[in-house]
Amino acid sequence: MIELIRNCSHGSEIGTYLVREGALPGRVMKAASTPEGIKNLRREAAGWAWYRKARDGQDGGPACRITKDKNNYLRLEIDFIDGMKADYAAGLEKNAAVIKKMLEHYCDVFPYYADRSSPFHGDFSVDNAIFGPDGIHIIDWEHFDPAGAPWGFDALYLLFETLYFGMRRRAKPSRKEADIISENINFLDAGGRLGRQAKEHPLKFVRSFIAGNPGLWSEQLTAFPGKLPVLAFTDEQTALIDDIVSSGQGNRKI
Amino acid sequence: MDIKTETVQKKPEDIRHELQAGYKKAAGNIFISDRQGYWSNLDKDESRRLADISSETGPRAAVRKHYPQFFNVIFSPKRQGGLELLDLSGEESCVDYGCMWGAMTIPLAKRCGYVLGVDQTLDSLRFLSTRLKEEKLDNVDLLCSNLKSLGNFRNKFDVALVNGVLEWIPESGDIELKRYYGQYKPKEYSGPTPGEQQLAFLKTVHRNLNDGGRIYLAIENRFDFKMFLGAKEPHSNLFFVSFLPRKAADWISKIKLGRPFTNWLYSFKGIKKVLEESGFSRVELYMCFPDYRYPERIIPYGGSLKDFTPTISPANDMGRKSYKRFLARIGEFAIFGILRLKFFAPSIIAIGHK
Numbered sequence: 001m002i003e004l005i006r007n008c009s010h011g012s013e014i015g016t017y018l019v020r021e022g023a024l025p026g027r028v029m030k031a032a033s034t035p036e037g038i039k040n041l042r043r044e045a046a047g048w049a050w051y052r053k054a055r056d057g058q059d060g061g062p063a064c065r066i067t068k069d070k071n072n073y074l075r076l077e078i079d080f081i082d083g084m085k086a087d088y089a090a091g092l093e094k095n096a097a098v099i100k101k102m103l104e105h106y107c108d109v110f111p112y113y114a115d116r117s118s119p120f121h122g123d124f125s126v127d128n129a130i131f132g133p134d135g136i137h138i139i140d141w142e143h144f145d146p147a148g149a150p151w152g153f154d155a156l157y158l159l160f161e162t163l164y165f166g167m168r169r170r171a172k173p174s175r176k177e178a179d180i181i182s183e184n185i186n187f188l189d190a191g192g193r194l195g196r197q198a199k200e201h202p203l204k205f206v207r208s209f210i211a212g213n214p215g216l217w218s219e220q221l222t223a224f225p226g227k228l229p230v231l232a233f234t235d236e237q238t239a240l241i242d243d244i245v246s247s248g249q250g251n252r253k254i
Numbered sequence: 255m256d257i258k259t260e261t262v263q264k265k266p267e268d269i270r271h272e273l274q275a276g277y278k279k280a281a282g283n284i285f286i287s288d289r290q291g292y293w294s295n296l297d298k299d300e301s302r303r304l305a306d307i308s309s310e311t312g313p314r315a316a317v318r319k320h321y322p323q324f325f326n327v328i329f330s331p332k333r334q335g336g337l338e339l340l341d342l343s344g345e346e347s348c349v350d351y352g353c354m355w356g357a358m359t360i361p362l363a364k365r366c367g368y369v370l371g372v373d374q375t376l377d378s379l380r381f382l383s384t385r386l387k388e389e390k391l392d393n394v395d396l397l398c399s400n401l402k403s404l405g406n407f408r409n410k411f412d413v414a415l416v417n418g419v420l421e422w423i424p425e426s427g428d429i430e431l432k433r434y435y436g437q438y439k440p441k442e443y444s445g446p447t448p449g450e451q452q453l454a455f456l457k458t459v460h461r462n463l464n465d466g467g468r469i470y471l472a473i474e475n476r477f478d479f480k481m482f483l484g485a486k487e488p489h490s491n492l493f494f495v496s497f498l499p500r501k502a503a504d505w506i507s508k509i510k511l512g513r514p515f516t517n518w519l520y521s522f523k524g525i526k527k528v529l530e531e532s533g534f535s536r537v538e539l540y541m542c543f544p545d546y547r548y549p550e551r552i553i554p555y556g557g558s559l560k561d562f563t564p565t566i567s568p569a570n571d572m573g574r575k576s577y578k579r580f581l582a583r584i585g586e587f588a589i590f591g592i593l594r595l596k597f598f599a600p601s602i603i604a605i606g607h608k
């Protein structure tokens with residue numbers, strides 16, 4: 001039995017389905033028949049192929065298969081991953097442990113190439129992490145690019161997206177939130193891989209990378225401007241948040 | 255997974271042969287019968303104009319410029335969300351009854367071997383033909399005919415789509431929706447009841463399917479929860495008529511619109527029964543939220559609503575939020591997320607097997 005679980009959400013042009021075998025979920029299926037949707041599904045397949053190898057070695061872990069590839073129609077299937085998701089909307093404080101695990105996973109799996117780049121996920125969100133018996137799995141690779149962003153971009157994005165959801169209508173982060181961010185940035189930078197801007201103005205860095213590379217999200221940022229919540233921070237908020245965060249980093253160093 | 259009956263797929267050549275033998279060929283891939291009619295949200299002049307402009311500027315540009323309010327109805331990729339239920343192999347020969355502007359015809363054509371789109375409204379087909387050109391699809395023919403008097407396509411199709419069409423079958427005469435929908439337009443109907451006409455049409459759909467062929471039928475639920483909470487029945491723009499006994503609905507409609515209520519809808523059980531009466535041996539039912547046109551969730555009727563989250567957006571197509579939508583969203587969550595009352599799901603998709 002097939003169930004439609006998500007349809008062209010957030011400006012995407014992809015339908016997502018759950019295929020059950022008996023009562024148990026067996027596979028996740030995704031389908032598209034527009035150039036935009038098909039392009040993103042091809043990225044998804046490439047993303048899974050890369051991630052599976054990076055995370056589990058050649059033959060382990062959940063796999064993704066293209067099951068139909070006509071001129072104008074593409075369908076793929078991904079093995080179902082059984083596990084729990086955290087609530088992305090709960091914000092940074094409640095998700096602190098989840099975020100720590102996701103960043104450790106990021107450092108383990110995402111390589112640091114000679115040109116300082118790394119594979120790009122593009123929606124590295126608490127909502128896209130499944131915690132299974134064999135650890136974390138990152139899902140939804142629709143924006144994958146094999147070396148699309150500076151190392152650390154996705155990880156920093158995760159911090160600020162989660163901050164955004166937790167802040168709701170508050171103008172600035174709490175001291176606790178700022179501390180979580182600066183601790184994690186220090187953790188990420190332990191190997192000296194973050195660039196200077198990423199360390200000193202992390203939110204500005206994330207936002208300007210997005211602004212400079214909208215094509216990585218193809219048409220989605222135009223179709224659904226709310227797709228990347230970090231873009232909803234104002235410039236003043238961005239400066240303020242970066243200030244509070246880097247003063248936290250400073251404190252820690254003293 | 256369901257076990258599918260192994261059948262030899264029907265050949266498009268047989269269908270094309272039938273078209274050439276029984277109908278006149280008009281421009282491009284459009285065939286016409288002497289049984290044309292009219293049904294559209296646009297009035298006749300607008301329809302003609304849209305088709306004309308589309309052939310010059312391409313359909314997307316034409317709709318965006320002149321009828322932006324219909325852009326999503328025609329082009330939104332959301333509309334095809336139900337087609338995956340058919341698990342198409344890519345080889346099937348299909349028919350889209352009441353194909354109109356091709357919202358389903360085009361995504362279907364990308365997934366299968368061949369599609370015949372049938373509609374009574376010539377200018378809608380002329381518009382659709384410009385879409386086929388834009389999409390570079392050469393596996394689609396179009397037939398302008400009344401669905402109630404189709405020629406001989408016995409056993410010709412592997413799949414038949416009836417998407418938002420069954421409820422219009424009992425109508426007769428030309429309908430320019432703008433001048434008809436919810437308006438006082440006295441009209442007499444004679445002959446079979448709406449239900450009998452719908453049954454006769456579904457029997458034709460069944461007859462035209464190959465052994466092992468399938469119908470994909472999408473329609474609003476007669477007992478859609480919104481209609482109990484003060485929403486109007488979407489085809490007549492009247493309160494209550496969908497779920498009241500047919501006689502009472504007629505009575506209200508005659509007072510308000512001067513004509514009986516003919517857009518008969520069905521419950522889950524009701525639609526299964528009609529399909530079985532039409533000859534379908536096995537019927538799978540699905541609940542569709544928030545409706546079958548822009549489905550967000552499609553769940554087997556036998557499945558679970560355990561993880562249900564609301565699908566009605568607080569804002570409309572144009573991004574405008576409203577109080578009514580907000581209440582509908584809360585109602586939706588209460589009825590399906592908490593009480594799990596499947597019977598009141600807004601729309602139904604039924605897949606019937608011949």
Ligand SMILES: C[S@@+](CC[C@H](N)C(=O)[O-])C[C@H]1O[C@@H](n2cnc3c(N)ncnc32)[C@H](O)[C@@H]1O
Pocket residue numbers: 291292293294351352353354355356357358372373374375378399400401402416417418419422423
């Ligand atoms: C509500 S529209 C559905 C359009 C399309 N299936 C979709 O999903 O977008 C109904 C269509 O059915 C056609 N139709 C209704 N009754 C018909 C009949 N008796 N013969 C031919 N076409 C008919 C109308 O012309 C109209 O284009």
